[in-house]
Amino acid sequence: MLDIGRVLASKPKPPTEARLAALWTPWGEAIAAGDIDLARAFASHPRPLLEREAWTSLNGTWECAFVTDPDAARSWRRAAPPADAAWLPILVPFSPEAPLSGVGRQLRPDELLWYRRAFVPPAVGADERLVLHLDAVDWACALYVNGFRVAEHVGGYLPFSADVTDALRPGENRLELCVFDPSEEGAQLRGKQRLARGGIWYTAQSGIWRDAWCEVVPAARVEGIGVEASPDGRVVLLASVTGEGELAARVLDGGAEVARGAVAARGGRARLELAVPRPHPWTPGDPHLYDLELSYGADRVRSYCGLRDVRVAPSGDGVPRVLLNGEPLFLRGVLDQGYWPDGLMTAPGEEALAHDVRTARELGFNLLRKHIKVESPRFYALCDRMGMLVWQDMVSGGDPGPYDALHTSYLPTLLRASWSRHADTGPRAARRLGAADPAYREEWRRTCEGTVRLLSAHPCVIGWTLFNEGWGQFDARSATEAVRELDPTRPIDATSGWYDRGCGDLFSVHNYFRPLAVWRDPDRRRATPRAFTISEFGGVSWSVPGHASLETSYGYEAASGAEEFAREVRAQLSAADELEGRGLAGYVYTQLSDVEEETNGLVTYDRRVNKLARNG
Template structure:
């Protein structure tokens, strides 16, 4: 039965151009105040390596105060590649926070007909014989051209994946060097991947951001060096397979260590820029949430030294002893108790104010009884996944959505009212693509490339136990082909091709959203071997006074106060837990924290109040 009262109460309202009330997390407050780091204060320790699966001992952060300028550009969609540096005015901006984020110090929205320019001095060190300086930008939203001393050294499109450039030949030894970045971001005025961002925020859509929003840094490396590493630990075989990309010729030596002690070693020659090694690890200790055991990896290639890690674990969907399809970790059924993680912050938007802030969210979820975070329509920084690896928190990773303007009729109203539509609509062909905002071939190409890049970026993290490809029909197209492509890239993890509705009878999960009907297990008539999960439900709203961004709030059921909120939420979670006995393989509660107008988080947006513990 559909709860029409709840549906009507949760109907999205037209966005209002109302200023957000400033909210500061404890970590962002310290940054904004320019507070010095007291000796021994753990929350403010320097961050760990920005790429923990391919780390060298020395790296230099370029985060901090840059200058930025906004330049009018009616032709911004093409001009970003060749536009001249503007005269200004130039204003200070704190990187890696987008200019729209309070922590940037700007509070300025980039418009689709503007270009955003960054510049800063590049204090390049003196390079030894054969050394190279590689610049890393870990996320720039959306398209950018990068210059060193006026020489274009890189260009990149795609707002969620990292890229790098060897800038050595553009440096001027013994002189001042300068770094500049030109950015174009149409946000939802374009069709590119954008996730939950919208220029007119409101309801489930959040403030659009732009520009550099993850770490900027560089490292000095030998000319002959490791360029990539993929590690696959196979428990049944007791071995680690390493695929190493290199620049140069020679031999790669690899070591696997457990608690500092070497347990395996091997060497292999480089052939055509590649090297593959298989290292035997006797009686490997398995990774699990209860025992998140990691093995360290060390690589040596000439003068280059690289650190990484891996873990032994398996994850699959198969029948349990009663024949019910479930997610199995290391061969044992595991009931997924998940919570939706948007990864947004009032002071940093998509950029967490610190690594300690990420740790706070992961640990808060665990303390509330969850064993899984669904990283929702966002690729988080690698430190987050490394933290989950160490903490034993499972992650179900969504792909980022995009496409044209979404039709509320097709992505909300029809599937909400007519459950039969969930399995009877195709996403193949021109008509379906128009209906689901996926008509632009450039969008479809970017989605495929970013999907593959996301799998490649995160495949080495044992905490990541599955992929979600499309959510609620947003820009959905050819889900069956997409599922096959991801399986080919990564056969070791389950795939949820669609989350919410418009199921295409593929993948490993029958994944539904249920905000407006009684919680129950629905039969999977299309593909009975899939596990049934409720990948979104709940959404009880409570706006805690003094901890909200807006006077209006959005959720699926409003609680009157702390006691009412806790009673409603705990009741929903208990009902979901009880469905395990009826065949439910897992759930994802909406959601971990409030975000702007959404007040249905278990934590307030500023992370200062845990609503279930109030």
């Protein structure tokens, strides 16, 4: 039965122009006060799965300038740095919209955002190259070194690198970056960002929002590493390389070598299979990791792996469930948006990320659903080490403007029958679901592939969500086939929420407005049954005075205070837990933290109040 009261309470509100209250997390406050510098806040290697001994952070104070350009959508590729702009200091890696950046200025669709800074590069030998890394720039950018255009990149959530050696000169060098980001006025992937924030939409941001850094590497080197490591001890290394050579690898357990091997690279690829004796599997309760040491000519790289296997299959009771290392694992998940009041999409340091992972574990969850955002690689490394499972969403986007509320919200909320009857192929479906722009569809495919390749070596990542609530959804069956070919080792949630197309490994529903129950898979002709998951539910709201961004709040059910909030949340989690015996494979509660107007988090936006703590 549909709970009309909850439906009305969750009706989207018009965007508010009220200014967000100044909220600071403990870690952001320490950075702003100068009590901790960026080198300490972001101390570990930016890419834990491809780590070299020497690297140079380029985080810190840069300059930025906003330049009006009515043709910004095209001119970003060839625009010249402004000669007479008002340059402002900006603290990278925080976007100019984030309080920690020190700018407090939002980029508009008819503007270009310029960055610049001077740097003295490390010494580069005769057979070496200097590679510059920008781990996330939202959305499109052109990179210059000493006036030479060395690279461009499109896509706000994935890293890119550029060999800048040939543009260097002795002594001080100049970096410049031109950025364009239309936010919801474009069709690009943008996730939960909107210029007109409000409700489930958050402050749009732009520019550099993850680490900037560089490293000196051998000309012949490892470019990327893929790892397939199973609990029987079989470890397969898949490396992309530059130059000719032999890939050698060692597997170490607690510093002791347990396996080694070598293979010649061919066509820029090397595949090496190793066998680990007496294998020690990775599990959430025992997140055991093996160290990897790779060499390719003069190149030396460190990485790691966890031995584990995940799939969906019938368990001993004949019910399809998620199996980890062959054993049924009930997924107790919580939705993780990955937003912060002082850093927005950028966590104010590694300890802030670790805090969220620890908090989720302490609250009884074993899984984080990383929602419509690709997080910093350090986050996944923390989850690997701390034994927190991650279900990774692909980033959403679509046609300009807000998503079509009729087909992505109102219709599926009121009419459950529409969930498995809504096509996602053809021009009409594309228009309804915001996927009509072919450039958007191509970017989605490209970013989906890049996300899988970026994260597939992390043992904590146990599954992929392709589309969420119909936002920008198109041809989910083809998308599922493409991801399955890229990564046959993880389950796929093709359509989280609604508009199921009978594909993937889960029948995955969102249930905010009906009694929790296990529903029958609408596609009963499948040869391989799917597991049933409630991939979003809950959303109980409590705005804690002094710890909220706005006087207005958004959620699915308002609690009057700490006692009522805790009672209702625990009742909903208990009801979900009871469904395990009836065939539920797992759930995801909404959500881990408040975000701006959303006050349905288990902790406040500033991470200073745990709403489920005994003292309220």
